[in-house]
Amino acid sequence: MSVVLETKHINKYFRKPVLFHVLKDVNFQIKKGEFASIMGKSGCGKSTLLYILSTMDTDYEGELFLNNQLITGQDRKHLSYLRNKHIGFVFQFHYLLSEFSVLENVMLPAKKLGEKSFQEIEHDAIEKLKMLNIEHLAKKRASRVSGGEKQRVAIARALINNPSIIMGDEPTGNLDSYNAENVFNIFKQLSEEKGLSLLVVTHDKDFANKTDRIIEMGDGRIIV
Amino acid sequence: MTNWTVILSIAKTHLFTKVKQTSIAALGVTFGIGSYITLVSFMTGLNTMLDDLILNQTPHVHVYNEIEPSKKQPVSLYDNFKESFNIVHSIKPKMSQKKIHNALPIISYLGNDENVRGVLPQVKTQIFYIAGSIELGGNLTGINAIDEARLFNMGDYIVEGSAEALQTTDNGILLGIGIAKKMSLKVGDRVQVSPINGGIFPLKIVGFYQSGIADLDAIQSFTNIKTVQRILGKAKDYITDINVKLYDIEEALPLSKKIEQQFKLKAIDIKTANAQFETGTTIRNLITYAVSVTLLIVAGFGIYNILNMLIYEKMNDIAILKATGFSGKDVQLIFMSQAMIIGFVGGVLGLLIGFGLASIIATIPFQTEALPTIETYPINLNPLFFVIGFSFAMISTFFAGYLPSKKAKKIDPVRIIRGQ
Numbered sequence A: 001m002s003v004v005l006e007t008k009h010i011n012k013y014f015r016k017p018v019l020f021h022v023l024k025d026v027n028f029q030i031k032k033g034e035f036a037s038i039m040g041k042s043g044c045g046k047s048t049l050l051y052i053l054s055t056m057d058t059d060y061e062g063e064l065f066l067n068n069q070l071i072t073g074q075d076r077k078h079l080s081y082l083r084n085k086h087i088g089f090v091f092q093f094h095y096l097l098s099e100f101s102v103l104e105n106v107m108l109p110a111k112k113l114g115e116k117s118f119q120e121i122e123h124d125a126i127e128k129l130k131m132l133n134i135e136h137l138a139k140k141r142a143s144r145v146s147g148g149e150k151q152r153v154a155i156a157r158a159l160i161n162n163p164s165i166i167m168g169d170e171p172t173g174n175l176d177s178y179n180a181e182n183v184f185n186i187f188k189q190l191s192e193e194k195g196l197s198l199l200v201v202t203h204d205k206d207f208a209n210k211t212d213r214i215i216e217m218g219d220g221r222i223i224v
Numbered sequence B: 001m002t003n004w005t006v007i008l009s010i011a012k013t014h015l016f017t018k019v020k021q022t023s024i025a026a027l028g029v030t031f032g033i034g035s036y037i038t039l040v041s042f043m044t045g046l047n048t049m050l051d052d053l054i055l056n057q058t059p060h061v062h063v064y065n066e067i068e069p070s071k072k073q074p075v076s077l078y079d080n081f082k083e084s085f086n087i088v089h090s091i092k093p094k095m096s097q098k099k100i101h102n103a104l105p106i107i108s109y110l111g112n113d114e115n116v117r118g119v120l121p122q123v124k125t126q127i128f129y130i131a132g133s134i135e136l137g138g139n140l141t142g143i144n145a146i147d148e149a150r151l152f153n154m155g156d157y158i159v160e161g162s163a164e165a166l167q168t169t170d171n172g173i174l175l176g177i178g179i180a181k182k183m184s185l186k187v188g189d190r191v192q193v194s195p196i197n198g199g200i201f202p203l204k205i206v207g208f209y210q211s212g213i214a215d216l217d218a219i220q221s222f223t224n225i226k227t228v229q230r231i232l233g234k235a236k237d238y239i240t241d242i243n244v245k246l247y248d249i250e251e252a253l254p255l256s257k258k259i260e261q262q263f264k265l266k267a268i269d270i271k272t273a274n275a276q277f278e279t280g281t282t283i284r285n286l287i288t289y290a291v292s293v294t295l296l297i298v299a300g301f302g303i304y305n306i307l308n309m310l311i312y313e314k315m316n317d318i319a320i321l322k323a324t325g326f327s328g329k330d331v332q333l334i335f336m337s338q339a340m341i342i343g344f345v346g347g348v349l350g351l352l353i354g355f356g357l358a359s360i361i362a363t364i365p366f367q368t369e370a371l372p373t374i375e376t377y378p379i380n381l382n383p384l385f386f387v388i389g390f391s392f393a394m395i396s397t398f399f400a401g402y403l404p405s406k407k408a409k410k411i412d413p414v415r416i417i418r419g420q
Helices: A046-053 A076-086 A102-113 A118-131 A147-159 A177-193 A205-209 B004-017 B019-056 B103-111 B145-152 B163-168 B177-182 B225-232 B249-263 B275-313 B315-323 B328-361 B383-410 B413-419
Strands: A003-014 A020-031 A035-040 A061-066 A087-090 A165-169 A197-201 A213-218 B061-064 B116-131 B134-143 B158-160 B172-176 B190-195 B201-209 B220-224 B241-246 B266-269
Touching (some): A020 A046, A020 A197, A035 A177, A046 A197, A165 A177, A177 A197, B019 B328, B103 B116, B116 B145, B116 B225, B145 B241, B163 B201, B172 B177, B172 B190, B201 B220, B275 B383, B315 B328
Parallel strands (some): A035 A197, A165 A197, B172 B201
Antiparallel strands (some): A003 A020, B061 B266
């Protein structure tokens, strides 16, 4: 199976307020279709690692590969493009653009990518919403839908450009158990049916136990 | 790879959901541009009017015989005193004639110059207006009335009668309005004038002259050149002044220098004669622009403030846009285009409001004794002002938007997302 995401000897330091070695020689791979979770205590560096993997944080040492291509040291414009095309995000807080409708929120990354016509994008967006059972919300303002629904909208947005990998930073951390279950099932389904790779940072042991693989972190190192 | 439709649609949504703030920012620009247009068209209108008041009646080059002392006194010609220090007390002006020698050939010579629009001879003399036993001192100038009206807008200052009437009436006089009031005369009456060297000539009043300068109107009258020559008992070539009007006012100084050299006459160009006037115009323009620029800078700060606030409010949006693949440049363009839209809408509205206000001012009655031809406030609606105003709106909003949008460009999405 092909490797979607790979890190080689990643080290990261926080310089403020004092020099602190957050990540120490992190090496791992995510294969295509794999549903992995990163666990660990608060402050062990798991979110920091995720943001390096997301290409948003470029201040690290080591090498990062996406689809077997080295992306360390690329310029920001190209990183934005890679993020747009290959990486989908789901955050703990839903982070929708509150002034836009649900449909517009979902369509935005595809419009930015600009590979498809407006009609195609709209069609795709409605497909994604249908898959997540929230197509009835399409025309609503993003600020008017509930928390569980927002998270599903965020997932639909992450899926719109058919990315290589979806990353989540505590995607269920802010949801009740029913909605958390719901979100997990969506992820599971995506992984099994669409062969999508997923990498989720979580605190939730139950959630992690149901994933294909748990990456345990402690003190900036990968333990398991 | 800039996707303008997406960027503009995001900018539009931001603006429309914050209609109140957007319109306040736009109104700042509108107010600035509107007052610039109003102010500048009103001020330049007034300037032009004041300039015309003096400059239109003033010849570009005025040629006459100056009464002045000889530059070289005879003692300095005498070789024996060459090495000594000479003091001459109570120097008298040199005796010379008032008339310009060979005036008619000079006039035809100047008339052939291609820079010259017209050459007008005048005969100036002092006379007395006689009312019973009272003699009022005054000036009588002989002119070619129709040419004066054509080249020096004389018609604007004739309040009753016309230049044509003066030209066609033998022994006619265009009387200063001040004299007419003093002597209770009306058009069609006769007035007796007497030159300094004696004699009385009755002249028929064909109209009244009002320059707006009361002192002048109390002494100055006009008649035909021929009439003055007859009153003075002089020949047809008796001309005391030559007024030249040029196509280009900048030619006045070189021409006056040339005339002085060539004909040994005094020639004064318009700029030397009215130097203080030019200064006034420059300073008024300076004030207009200083006030307008201040207004626009204030409007620019308004936009700067509102965009800055907007960016703080939209931190999360910016972070999410960047996380989903919008580059820093895209985010900057989103906020820049908001600033430019505000500038464009505010600027266009400002031009319209400025045009409206200026047009209203142009209809307000403005009557003054000094300016007989002006009925409403003078307005100069030069298209150039609209171009300048609009460019200024766009430039100031560009800079007002540039700094906040640069900040938005640099926002680190990780810090925002993790800081939540």
